[in-house]
Amino acid sequence: MIVAAAPAAxxxxxxxxxxxxxxAIAEPNDLRTYxxxxxxxxxxRPAIVVLPESTxxxxxxxxxxxxxxxxxxxxxxxxxxxxxxxxxxxCVMIGLSRMKQILAIDYANRTARVxxxxxxxxxxxxxxxxxxxxxxxxxxxxxxxxxxxxAENAGGAHCLKYGFTTNHVLGVTMVLGDGSVVHxxxxxxxxxxxxxxxxxxxxxxxxxxGIVTEALVRIMRAPxxxxxxxxxxxxTDEAGDAVGRIIGAGIVxxxxxxxxxxxIEAIVAATHVDWPLDxxxxxLMDVDGVDAxxxxxxxxxxxxxxxxxxxxxxxPKDDAERALAWKGRKAAFAAVGRISPNYHxxxxxxxxxxxxxxxxxxxxxxxxxxxxxxxxxxxxxxxLHPLVxxxxxxxxxxxxxxxxxxxxxxxxxxxxxxxxxxxxxxxDKACYLGEQFNADDLGTMQQVxxxxxxxxxxxxxxxxPTPRLCGDKPGAYTPHASELSGEAGRG
Ligand SMILES: Cc1cc2nc3c(=O)[nH]c(=O)nc-3n(C[C@H](O)[C@H](O)[C@H](O)COP(=O)(O)OP(=O)(O)OC[C@H]3O[C@@H](n4cnc5c(N)ncnc54)[C@H](O)[C@@H]3O)c2cc1C
Numbered sequence: 001m002i003v004a005a006a007p008a009a010x011x012x013x014x015x016x017x018x019x020x021x022x023x024a025i026a027e028p029n030d031l032r033t034y035x036x037x038x039x040x041x042x043x044x045r046p047a048i049v050v051l052p053e054s055t056x057x058x059x060x061x062x063x064x065x066x067x068x069x070x071x072x073x074x075x076x077x078x079x080x081x082x083x084x085x086x087x088x089x090x091c092v093m094i095g096l097s098r099m100k101q102i103l104a105i106d107y108a109n110r111t112a113r114v115x116x117x118x119x120x121x122x123x124x125x126x127x128x129x130x131x132x133x134x135x136x137x138x139x140x141x142x143x144x145x146x147x148x149x150x151a152e153n154a155g156g157a158h159c160l161k162y163g164f165t166t167n168h169v170l171g172v173t174m175v176l177g178d179g180s181v182v183h184x185x186x187x188x189x190x191x192x193x194x195x196x197x198x199x200x201x202x203x204x205x206x207x208x209x210g211i212v213t214e215a216l217v218r219i220m221r222a223p224x225x226x227x228x229x230x231x232x233x234x235x236t237d238e239a240g241d242a243v244g245r246i247i248g249a250g251i252v253x254x255x256x257x258x259x260x261x262x263x264i265e266a267i268v269a270a271t272h273v274d275w276p277l278d279x280x281x282x283x284l285m286d287v288d289g290v291d292a293x294x295x296x297x298x299x300x301x302x303x304x305x306x307x308x309x310x311x312x313x314x315x316p317k318d319d320a321e322r323a324l325a326w327k328g329r330k331a332a333f334a335a336v337g338r339i340s341p342n343y344h345x346x347x348x349x350x351x352x353x354x355x356x357x358x359x360x361x362x363x364x365x366x367x368x369x370x371x372x373x374x375x376x377x378x379x380x381x382x383x384l385h386p387l388v389x390x391x392x393x394x395x396x397x398x399x400x401x402x403x404x405x406x407x408x409x410x411x412x413x414x415x416x417x418x419x420x421x422x423x424x425x426x427x428d429k430a431c432y433l434g435e436q437f438n439a440d441d442l443g444t445m446q447q448v449x450x451x452x453x454x455x456x457x458x459x460x461x462x463x464x465p466t467p468r469l470c471g472d473k474p475g476a477y478t479p480h481a482s483e484l485s486g487e488a489g490r491g
Contacts, residue, residue, distance in 0.1 A: 116147025
């Protein structure tokens with residue numbers, strides 16, 4: 001008797017054996033959710049999405065992906081703004097959203113051990129009753145995940161004083177491209193100073209070194225007091241000058257955020273904060289620490305704001321008023337979405353002393369293109385977020401908005417800045433990386449990446465400029481010797 005061979009298991013069945021049927025998504029309709037991240041202009045459907053629940057499951061998925069020769073794209077909450085979690089054609093997307101447990105909190109060592117799908121703000125919510133918090137505070141902190149924060153080295157308003165994600169991650173457990181599990185850095189909060197700072201390499205590597213499945217993060221005591229100052233100015237020139245004066249005087253506020261006129265109008269319309277509309281710019285600033293320090297620093301800051309030409313300086317009278325002011329700032333991107341059908345968020349860095357001239361150049365780019373540009377950004381860090389407004393229904397406007405956003409990055413580079421401050425390079429800015437770094441720099445970065453992921457299985461077509469990604473604008477990139485010799489590749 002001839003027995004028919006059992007049909008080979010489908011890809012979905014094989015992943016389902018690892019993560020369970022409901023966590024292996026391959027229905028075209030269900031996959032649509034995963035077609036893009038916060039960079040909405042680009043969409044690619046993944047071959048399959050898997051949602052593992054443990055490090056072992058992640059490792060088994062990576063091993064199977066390797067056997068099937070599938071590219072892997074890790075995904076947290078999908079709030080990234082540079083297309084870092086944009087699927088690669090034919091990829092398996094490994095979503096970490098089911099790994100959302102805070103595994104341990106250790107107040108004595110001031111650490112928390114968390115899974116990668118934990119929402120940023122949930123750490124602070126868990127710590128608040130004991131008077132502690134997790135410091136990095138991206139405006140998306142109520143939805144974005146720690147895994148995504150680590151991959152992007154996320155920043156936030158209060159990173160001016162307390163540092164970016166990289167300053168708050170002490171150790172990671174991660175799955176490498178061959179499915180092996182490694183631990184890097186501190187295990188329990190003990191000092192880890194020997195050897196290379198590999199955790200530092202992983203933080204900000206945009207999901208290209210492996211999949212983080214656990215992180216040991218630093219937790220901090222909440223400050224005794226926080227004083228918020230709110231100052232309005234005739235134009236962004238005086239506001240920019242105030243930022244330079246304050247930082248130049250040696251004052252380190254916890255945060256200094258700037259909004260220009262258009263951003264103020266959008267925020268007021270959306271959130272009904274009682275901010276004046278007849279001003280050109282405002283600064284929102286937090287000064288924190290122990291009582292006496294806050295008193296003295298706030299007085300100095302007020303003097304600098306006045307000297308720079310502030311029209312009005314306000315101090316919220318209680319926590320509720322303070323929270324309202326910050327709610328306005330944190331809702332800024334959504335608010336701008338109400339005054340324009342579409343917008344492109346740019347993220348570039350400049351030396352903070354140049355805020356005023358750079359904002360003037362950005363305004364000139366807006367005027368020349370006929371597109372409105374709102375600015376709402378981390379002024380203390382010189383980390384600009386121009387939002388280029390457009391209407392995708394008008395032929396050519398989306399393309400023009402992208403062009404203007406790109407020109408803004410070139411302005412940042414001309415002033416000695418960078419093409420990203422906190423949103424990453426991802427898919428969106430790969431073309432511009434070759435304008436910031438030369439071929440040797442890029443080749444060296446590829447070698448570091450290859451040490452973790454020699455096959456370039458993770459996020460293969462992100463960050464590094466390629467002719468395919470950059471269309472007719474391959475940037476200044478030419479292959480490095482290590483690529484020509486086959487030692488490193490560009491996926
Ligand atoms: C309204 C709004 C405001 C924002 N404000 C800020 C801000 O103030 N500061 C700021 O820095 N960013 C901000 N962002 C951008 C975004 O929220 C951050 O980049 C955030 O860190 C992304 O987290 P995520 O969980 O959404 O990651 P995703 O978007 O899902 O992924 C981001 C990158 O991380 C990789 N990745 C995800 N999880 C893992 C993992 N476990 N291991 C390895 N790689 C992984 C992905 O492959 C991708 O490359 C904002 C976004 C929005 C929409």
